[in-house]
Amino acid sequence: MQKMLSYVRRAVDHYHMIEEGDRIAVGVSGGKDSLALLVALAKLRAFYPQKFEIVAITLEMGYAEMDFSPVQALCDELGVEYIRIPTQIGPIIFDIRKEENPCALCAKMRRGALHEAAKAAGCKKVALGHHFDDVVETYMLSLFYEGRISCFQPVTFLDRTGITLIRPLLYTPEYYVRSFAARHVLPIVHNPCPADGNTKRQEIKDLLKSLEQTMPGLRERIFGAIQRYPLKGWAPDRTRTPKRPK
Numbered sequence: 344m345q346k347m348l349s350y351v352r353r354a355v356d357h358y359h360m361i362e363e364g365d366r367i368a369v370g371v372s373g374g375k376d377s378l379a380l381l382v383a384l385a386k387l388r389a390f391y392p393q394k395f396e397i398v399a400i401t402l403e404m405g406y407a408e409m410d411f412s413p414v415q416a417l418c419d420e421l422g423v424e425y426i427r428i429p430t431q432i433g434p435i436i437f438d439i440r441k442e443e444n445p446c447a448l449c450a451k452m453r454r455g456a457l458h459e460a461a462k463a464a465g466c467k468k469v470a471l472g473h474h475f476d477d478v479v480e481t482y483m484l485s486l487f488y489e490g491r492i493s494c495f496q497p498v499t500f501l502d503r504t505g506i507t508l509i510r511p512l513l514y515t516p517e518y519y520v521r522s523f524a525a526r527h528v529l530p531i532v533h534n535p536c537p538a539d540g541n542t543k544r545q546e547i548k549d550l551l552k553s554l555e556q557t558m559p560g561l562r563e564r565i566f567g568a569i570q571r572y573p574l575k576g577w578a579p580d581r582t583r584t585p586k587r588p589k
């Protein structure tokens with residue numbers, strides 16, 4: 344737990360993600376990343392110098408087989424309010440609209456519904472489970488497929504809704520999230536979505552993995568380049584940093 348908290352604390356401090364009195368909605372899909380994020384923020388609440396509250400929000404996608412009651416039990420154990428919003432996003436995309444590009448529309452619909460639910464719960468911030476590998480892969484995807492140097496930002500203020508998105512796992516590598524989820528037996532909810540993930544992202548993931556074999560530390564250097572350049576919003580404020588975990 345200490346190591347996870349140290350990754351999260353560093354990100355939160357470097358990018359001023361949390362301010363005194365914040366009420367933060369944690370987007371919980373039921374996947375390993377957002378469950379790990381939920382646990383880490385719930386624990387951080389106890390000792391972070393700025394006092395903040397969290398609320399967990401799940402948008403149910405309209406698949407009857409997804410059972411979120413174990414997530415409810417986790418929230419009860421952590422002392423976190425849990426809000427489940429029933430939606431029909433899955434069936435709308437696959438059965439009614441038969442979308443050719445389902446992932447893009449699904450992400451857009453989820454974003455809109457999550458931000459609305461957060462506002463309704465009195466939250467001006469939404470925490471998302473993007474981790475270190477998501478950052479590097481998103482940057483490479485954008486470079487290779489769009490010819491652009493860009494990546495989502497650690498903190499994004501959305502002026503249309505007044506919501507600020509934060510990404511406290513951005514220093515936490517995926518392998519670590521996976522082992523944390525296994526060690527803490529997080530209640531991962533199987534997602535029956537028929538779209539088989541984002542294949543371009545998987546290609547980039549595989550490419551980075553194979554390049555790492557001859558160039559160890561490559562992902563760290565790519566991430567470092569994003570901060571050193573820096574891309575917009577990525578310059579870290581290291582003045583209040585706890586040490587980096589080994």
Ligand SMILES: Nc1ncnc2c1ncn2[C@@H]1O[C@H](COP(=O)(O)OP(=O)(O)OP(=O)(O)O)[C@@H](O)[C@H]1O
Nearest residue numbers: 370371372374375376377400401402470471472473
């Ligand atoms: N149905 C949902 N309800 C609430 N929040 C969601 C939902 N889907 C996604 N999110 C939030 O958006 C983030 C990014 O979504 P994405 O689909 O890329 O997740 P992911 O990389 O598969 O992560 P996870 O392991 O948490 O599912 C998630 O980590 C989570 O915080």
